[in-house]
Amino acid sequence: MAERKDVLTAVGPRLRELRRRRGLTLAEIAERTEISESTLSRLESGGRRPTLELLLPLAEIYAVPLDELVGAPRTGDPRVHLHPVRHNGMIFVPLSRRPGGLQAHKLIIPTRPAGLEPELKTHEGFEWVYVLAGRLRLLLGDQSLVLAPGEVAEFDTHVPHWLGAEGDQPVELLVLFGRQGERAHLRARTT
Incomplete structure (x- = not known):
């Protein structure tokens, strides 16, 4: 259970890092996803729990698989898949x-x-x-x-x-x- 909580806690900083790497503002993401800026801000800061309804459009905008967005542990395949x-x-x-x-x-x-x-x-x-x-x-x-x-x-x-x-x-x-x-x-x- 603690592991699942750690995975959910890490989603906010991961979202913030993805947004910043792409040079986007919360307003730009809000416009593209139709998720309010305040919700996005709370999601990035950990004040709001991530849900599929919120994460699916964000994964699409950032062009990353949902597993990568949430940092889900890989199962069965020990290879590291690098993304330069x-x-x-x-x-x-x-x-x-x-x-x-x-x-x-x-x-x-x-x-x-x-x-x-x-x-x-x-x-x-x-x-x-x-x-x-x-x-x-x-x-x-x-x-x-x-x-x-x-x-x-x-x-x-x-x-x-x-x-x-x-x-x-x-x-x-x-x-x-x-x-x-x-x-x-x-x-x-x-x-």
Whole structure:
């Protein structure tokens, strides 16, 4: 029973994340679904329980299966079905499915056009990056670092930062990101 409650509680943040990723407002979603803005807001904040009547039009608008929208556990098939997303020229492959908490992504960053200056950003959270292939240029505050395959960096995202491909090849990364500042903790046992 507690598991079912956890699944229902996670629907609101998942809906908010889908809407924000698509750059839509509550008013735009309300217009497309004929669900009031206040109902959508309460649904996203957890103030209203999700029902099929509310979720079906939202799944249609966001073009996701209902199972994915509610985060229903998969049964019988252990494979992970990846859904890459293109954003700002980069390819994000979500590897985790739960909203909130630590998120895992594979990230592919193409080479940068000549003359395009890096734009450092800040946001809430903490990031851990592991270079899988290529070379990563990491600008972090006043530091400029180049990481090769197998190297790792972790940093507070309140510090101005930028990630890009170094050289003439794209870079592939494994990225762990926590919005509230969760950090990756690695533990090794000695034998």
